[in-house]
Amino acid sequence: MTETLTPPVTPLTFLFDLVATSARRAQEEESREAVTAADEHVFRAYRDTLGEAFEQHEWSGCPALRDNGLEPSAVAPVGGGLWLHHTITTDDDYRDVLTLLVPCSCGRGYVDWQLENEQDLLEILTDLRRTDGRGVHGDPDNPDCATNVSPAGSRR
Numbered sequence: 001m002t003e004t005l006t007p008p009v010t011p012l013t014f015l016f017d018l019v020a021t022s023a024r025r026a027q028e029e030e031s032r033e034a035v036t037a038a039d040e041h042v043f044r045a046y047r048d049t050l051g052e053a054f055e056q057h058e059w060s061g062c063p064a065l066r067d068n069g070l071e072p073s074a075v076a077p078v079g080g081g082l083w084l085h086h087t088i089t090t091d092d093d094y095r096d097v098l099t100l101l102v103p104c105s106c107g108r109g110y111v112d113w114q115l116e117n118e119q120d121l122l123e124i125l126t127d128l129r130r131t132d133g134r135g136v137h138g139d140p141d142n143p144d145c146a147t148n149v150s151p152a153g154s155r156r
């Protein structure tokens with residue numbers, strides 16, 4: 001018969017548990033706040049388009065990834081493999097940054113468009129409608145999808 005040994009709870013293990021729980025709660029809080037920020041930005045700045053198309057529960061929050069210098073963010077599936085990504089910059093003036101991630105026509109990656117406003121979004125959507133929601137891989141000799149041109153041909 002084997003006896004199950006549980007390690008003794010020392011003040012140190014108690015304190016380690018405490019900070020681990022505290023860190024987890026902070027991350028959950030950051031994720032929740034990221035979802036709220038994305039929802040509020042879309043509702044405020046894209047009221048007639050994304051504000052109508054998205055509800056808060058469609059966003060998924062992600063806490064800050066401090067080792068990579070990334071602020072808390074939220075993503076939402078748009079459909080057709082497209083995604084919206086929202087974050088708030090802290091380097092200058094806490095600006096909302098909303099990015100549309102579009103699968104590239106080459107099938108190997110995404111091209112991203114930082115959206116400036118609702119008119120900008122409508123222009124991109126008009127272009128994407130012609131290409132069935134795919135970015136056009138610009139230079140076939142360059143494997144980097146980031147070198148894409150917009151479906152209409154203007155470099156973004």
Ligand SMILES: [Zn+2]
Binds near residue numbers: 107108137143144145
């Ligand atoms: Zn590509």
